[in-house]
Amino acid sequence: MSFTFHRIPVGICNSFLLRGERTILVDAGAWGGTSAFVREMKNLGVDPKSIDLILLTHGHWDHITCLSDIREMTGAKVAIHGRDQFMVETGEPPFPAGTTPYGRMMAASAKALLHPHLPKIKVDMVLDDNGMSLAEYGIPGKVVYTPGHSMGHSSILLDSGDAIVGDMAMNDWYLRLTPGLPVLADDINLVVQSWKKILPMGIKRVYPAHGMDFPAEVMEQEISKFGS
Numbered sequence: 001m002s003f004t005f006h007r008i009p010v011g012i013c014n015s016f017l018l019r020g021e022r023t024i025l026v027d028a029g030a031w032g033g034t035s036a037f038v039r040e041m042k043n044l045g046v047d048p049k050s051i052d053l054i055l056l057t058h059g060h061w062d063h064i065t066c067l068s069d070i071r072e073m074t075g076a077k078v079a080i081h082g083r084d085q086f087m088v089e090t091g092e093p094p095f096p097a098g099t100t101p102y103g104r105m106m107a108a109s110a111k112a113l114l115h116p117h118l119p120k121i122k123v124d125m126v127l128d129d130n131g132m133s134l135a136e137y138g139i140p141g142k143v144v145y146t147p148g149h150s151m152g153h154s155s156i157l158l159d160s161g162d163a164i165v166g167d168m169a170m171n172d173w174y175l176r177l178t179p180g181l182p183v184l185a186d187d188i189n190l191v192v193q194s195w196k197k198i199l200p201m202g203i204k205r206v207y208p209a210h211g212m213d214f215p216a217e218v219m220e221q222e223i224s225k226f227g228s
Helices: 034-044 069-076 080-089 103-115 188-201 217-225
Strands: 004-010 013-019 023-026 052-054 079-081 125-127 141-145 154-158 162-166 205-208
Touching: 004 034, 034 069, 052 069, 079 080, 080 125, 141 188, 154 188, 162 217, 188 217
Parallel strands: 023 052, 052 079, 079 125, 162 205
Antiparallel strands: 004 013, 013 023, 141 154, 154 162
16 A cells, blocks of 8 residues: 655645545645645645545644635545534634743734634534544554644644644744744643653654654653653
């Protein structure tokens, strides 16, 4: 069985294309990202209609703003954990709290200025705390429930040791200068617990939604220092 995955910048948020026997798109991008999605599909030689599932790590605005356009292009089903389902179906996702002084400043500004009213989209697959295997898609990996950034956050752990972690980690200049824990989260202590849950699962490399990938050892060091 052949399997490939690709990082696809969609606005300020990375999406990831997982291609096995069937194709999954992880996350659906931020404002202005639809044209980037179309361009990257052309660059990869992938027909958007070959995408069977849009798997959302969570429901914050920067992960679902292009969801309506991409779902229309692909005809794909939409999956998200039940605790974040309301964000997609109301089209009015809340903004998470800040976990650092900078994050708190960002959260306060965003809550004052950012009031997304996105298309209301019916979720097709509601995930629970048990996650799901991706074997039926011919993709060697699984979805694992990793709450903390949002209460319905999930991550995708591939058998290769690559982990697509949404906003469980951040690595972009406007969020933090070095890779590490998120500066925004509903419950940072729960984020740390989620990392303690998945780090022993053979993770070698971390792929965040914001910024480039980095070694899992970075998160091991972050977790060991947390609270010290």
